[in-house]
Amino acid sequence: MIRTQRPAAGVCALLAALAAGIAFPGQAVADETTQAAPKVELVLDVSGSMRTADIDGGTRMAAAKQAFNEVLDATPEGVQLGIRTLGADYRGNDRKEGCKDTAQLYPVGTLDRTEAKTAVATLSPTGWTPIGPALLKAADDLQGGDGTRRIVLISDGEDTCQPLDPCEVAREIAAKGVGLTIDTLGLVPDAKTRDQLSCIADATGGTYTSVQHKEELTDRVGQLVDRAADPVVTPVATEGTGQCSSAPALKSGLYTDREEFGQQRWYKVDVRPGQELRASVSVAADRAVNSDYGVLLRAVTVHGREIVRGEASGLGRTDVISTGLRYPKAESDDDEDTTPETVCLQVTNSFSAAAGVKTSPGLPVELTVDVVDGPSQASDVASFGLGRGWWLLGALVLTGFLAGLLWGWVSRWRVAVWRTN
Amino acid sequence: MRITRVLSAALLAVGVAAGPAVADSSPSPSASSDSDAPTQAGTSFRTATEIDQGQQATASGSTGDYLYWSFPADAGQRPDVRATVKLPDSHAAQTWQLDVYDGLRRRQACQYGAQTRTAAQGTASVELACVMRTVRAWSEPWANDPLPGTYYIRLTVVDLTSADLGQPVSAELKVGSKDIGGAAAVDGSLAKPLVPGIAVRSESDEDSSSSTKSAVLSSIEPDDGWSSGWWTDRWVWTGIGGVLAALAGIGGYALTRGHGRPRRVPPGA
Numbered sequence: 001m002i003r004t005q006r007p008a009a010g011v012c013a014l015l016a017a018l019a020a021g022i023a024f025p026g027q028a029v030a031d032e033t034t035q036a037a038p039k040v041e042l043v044l045d046v047s048g049s050m051r052t053a054d055i056d057g058g059t060r061m062a063a064a065k066q067a068f069n070e071v072l073d074a075t076p077e078g079v080q081l082g083i084r085t086l087g088a089d090y091r092g093n094d095r096k097e098g099c100k101d102t103a104q105l106y107p108v109g110t111l112d113r114t115e116a117k118t119a120v121a122t123l124s125p126t127g128w129t130p131i132g133p134a135l136l137k138a139a140d141d142l143q144g145g146d147g148t149r150r151i152v153l154i155s156d157g158e159d160t161c162q163p164l165d166p167c168e169v170a171r172e173i174a175a176k177g178v179g180l181t182i183d184t185l186g187l188v189p190d191a192k193t194r195d196q197l198s199c200i201a202d203a204t205g206g207t208y209t210s211v212q213h214k215e216e217l218t219d220r221v222g223q224l225v226d227r228a229a230d231p232v233v234t235p236v237a238t239e240g241t242g243q244c245s246s247a248p249a250l251k252s253g254l255y256t257d258r259e260e261f262g263q264q265r266w267y268k269v270d271v272r273p274g275q276e277l278r279a280s281v282s283v284a285a286d287r288a289v290n291s292d293y294g295v296l297l298r299a300v301t302v303h304g305r306e307i308v309r310g311e312a313s314g315l316g317r318t319d320v321i322s323t324g325l326r327y328p329k330a331e332s333d334d335d336e337d338t339t340p341e342t343v344c345l346q347v348t349n350s351f352s353a354a355a356g357v358k359t360s361p362g363l364p365v366e367l368t369v370d371v372v373d374g375p376s377q378a379s380d381v382a383s384f385g386l387g388r389g390w391w392l393l394g395a396l397v398l399t400g401f402l403a404g405l406l407w408g409w410v411s412r413w414r415v416a417v418w419r420t421n
Numbered sequence: 422m423r424i425t426r427v428l429s430a431a432l433l434a435v436g437v438a439a440g441p442a443v444a445d446s447s448p449s450p451s452a453s454s455d456s457d458a459p460t461q462a463g464t465s466f467r468t469a470t471e472i473d474q475g476q477q478a479t480a481s482g483s484t485g486d487y488l489y490w491s492f493p494a495d496a497g498q499r500p501d502v503r504a505t506v507k508l509p510d511s512h513a514a515q516t517w518q519l520d521v522y523d524g525l526r527r528r529q530a531c532q533y534g535a536q537t538r539t540a541a542q543g544t545a546s547v548e549l550a551c552v553m554r555t556v557r558a559w560s561e562p563w564a565n566d567p568l569p570g571t572y573y574i575r576l577t578v579v580d581l582t583s584a585d586l587g588q589p590v591s592a593e594l595k596v597g598s599k600d601i602g603g604a605a606a607v608d609g610s611l612a613k614p615l616v617p618g619i620a621v622r623s624e625s626d627e628d629s630s631s632s633t634k635s636a637v638l639s640s641i642e643p644d645d646g647w648s649s650g651w652w653t654d655r656w657v658w659t660g661i662g663g664v665l666a667a668l669a670g671i672g673g674y675a676l677t678r679g680h681g682r683p684r685r686v687p688p689g690a
Contacts (some may be wrong), residue, residue: 150663181464186587198485198586205465209483210587223461223481233618233634234466252620254467254638276612278620280526282466308562312528316579319487322466324525326562368469368526368638377611380557386655388603393662400666404673412677 036147038228039080039108040140042068042221045155047087050125050187052156056214060156060187061125067218068120072113073403075220076229082141083116084109086134086155087127098128099161108141129157132164139173139180149180150206150228152221156187158196167199168358171286174204175361178256179234181206183224185217203286205319205364236364240265243304244344250369258362259283265347269369270340273332278370280310280324283349283363294350295321300345307343315352320366321349328374345369422532461486461571462592466526466617469573471641474596475624484508484515484588488576493614494640495648496558496569497605498598501534502551509588514542516580519549524570524639525613529553538580551574555601558650559609569647570615571639606653614647 046065055063068083075081083106090101105123106116135151142149159166170182183206184197198208207224211217235256241247247266259265271277281297294313299304310323329341351363379385462480463469469489472478480488504519516539516659521529534550553567560566576592578585613619618638 189584189587193584194583196588207464207483207486208587209589216589219481220483227461227464227468230468231653233636233638235467252618254618254621278525278615280524280617282526310525310527310565314528317577318579319465319577322522322526322528323522324527326525368617370618371613372623375559375611376609378607380608383558383603383606383608383650383653383655385608386606386653386659387662388606388655388658392658393665396662396666397669400669401438401673403666404670404675405671405677406673408674408677 005350009294036145036234037078037080038147038150039082039142039145040152040225041069041082041084041108041141043084043086043138043151044068044105044123044154045087045131045153045157045187046085046123046125047127047157048125049129049157049162055212055217055285058214059125061123063187063214063217064154065120065123066214067221069117070218070332071221071225072111072120074118075111075113075225079111079145079225079229080108081111081116081225082106083119084134084138084141085123086402087125088123088128090127095128095161099130099133099164101127102130102134102137104137104141108175109261115179117377125241128160129155130161131155131159131196131200132166132169134159135138135169135173135182139177142180142365146234148228148232148234149177150224151182152178152197152224153182153184153197153200154187154217154221155184155193155197158192165197169201170200171203171358172284172361174364175258178237178414179232180204184208185220186210187217199288202319205284205286225330238267238367240347240365242266244268244300244346247344249342250345250367255367257365257367259347259349259365260359260362261349261351261353263348263362267345267347267367267369269343269345269371271327271329271343271371272338272340273329274374274381276326276328276372276374277343278324278326278368278372280322280368281347282322282366283318283347283351284366285318285351286364287357288353290352291315291317292350293318293321293352295323296346296348296350297323297325297329298346299325300346302342302344321351324368328377331374336418425636459490462490462594465489466573467638468523469639471639472594473595473644474598476595479591480594481589481591484512484581484590485586486577486590488592490574490594491570491571491574491639491641492574492596494553494556494567494569494572494598495614495641495643496556496650497601497648497653499555499601499605500553500572500596500598502553502574502594502596503534503576503607504542504549504592504594505546505565506549506576507546507591508540508544509585509590511543512540512585512588513582515540515578515582515585517547517549518577518579519551520575521551521553522573522575523565523567524572524617526573526617527565529565529567529572533576555605557605557607559607559611563598568611568615570611571617571641584655603654603658606655616641 046278053059085105090098105119138151182204184201186197190291201208235254238255244266247268249268283295292315297310308325310325312323458476459478469491518537534552536551540547546629556567611679616639
């Protein structure tokens, strides 16, 4: 767009491209990714209620099996997929036994489609619905590796193994591991199931879908597995402290942390003269929070002077509230002086929750830090101090005209003076 | 004789200078081909689906999902985001909202457009729009003016009855932009566009050992690269202004001299 219309800029761009090509020949390649393999575990409810025939005329189990078969066929290369069942084996009435009933049907690993399908075919609806324990086990199954990890939970009823609240379980799993998401699919549109499954999803930044038709189930599970295959930067876990002096020193990158209601978190970043610090922070609402909330990110010197702040507030339903800041550190007069300045970053949130809501683990915090070269400062409001518009032309023409007149008169006067002499 | 020569030279200069300006005034939405338009959306800033300006992105999801996209916007552009959400056949009244965030995840204001809209019970679709402020090449660190770089779009339902949660919906999204041109050309520029993770990216470029590749937060870039910030039509305006001033100066001078040689100048002077 610019290149064709702006010849000069085009030449510049071309030169820049050439220079960049020489400097970083591997750039295009470097954008590709070979990350640790993403891991997905499908957790299927095989409780007795899955026998109900209310999905497109077939049983819920039949719909789930068909969906699994199609998803197994379409699973992208490189995704390590496992299957776990809950309530598949224990037929009895003992609640204690029934709530332990979760088994790994197919281990998380490189997918053998035939084997996985055979395993799925053997399933028949049997027992209880121990969602909480199944999620805990699933999280264990996915342990290891730095890739993204995703649990897809398909269930048709609420957990029958209280008091272990699966929603709390989900939150704790998410707090323990980095980059784990739980997506839930409900096969029954009843309020209790919906509330529980959407709570599980919200606790981990996942999604909740209510399924009424076979193809919806297939599409959605397929979509979630595909999503896991997308390369994503895995954040690095860090732990901010209550004051700057003891704060962890961060470099450019993506970090996660946890922050309780009303807590402060401090981090440190070194910025050399002529560099610019860019930081952004998102605090996620992973539980039921009150509908007014905010986040504040401050850059403070080691002596406690505030340099710049980013603040955001919001109201209503949300997943995260985020803000960011930039701090270009001025070039030092002395070229030799490259001593970095330690900038303290303070993160606070103003989320609040009703009395019954658990406050720990804290809310997930995502922090990005980028230290780049500083901007070239503006010396004028307008680009290069240039002017624009009819007023400018008018002013210049008038000035030019007056200057011409003046020059003419002056030279006439000089001629007159010369003639008199 | 001399005056005409000067005049024609000046006119020529004006013509040359005005060339780029004339070309520049034509609208320039770079219509990318829709063949590789994304068909899904991300669910967080980190996983936002990257789209180009002019692309028609689609996504399917569930009511209650937070759908994220990201697009590049360069200095002098005034992006506008338009989204249509197709709602399920039966639903209660629900409110949808479109939010735009910049590369620092700061929420960006919409100048106009229905950013939040309530779909009445049973409505088939809801349309949302956001016309952002013009992207500047530079701003003070304390301001939150839009700067060149990545922009995130978040589309979600903000008010709904819980019975509607999880219902299938699909969304269409298109980002266009208007070229504001020199009127928005400010001095100063960023060394790097406001693209998250760009510091990490350039570090790994320097390492350049092709075996160590990693995912990036945002690999977004306009089709023709980020503008250098050197060009603005203010050069043309100022140039023309200078030429006109010179002409006016010549005119003014000529006015004081009258036509031809003064009558009473002695021969040989």
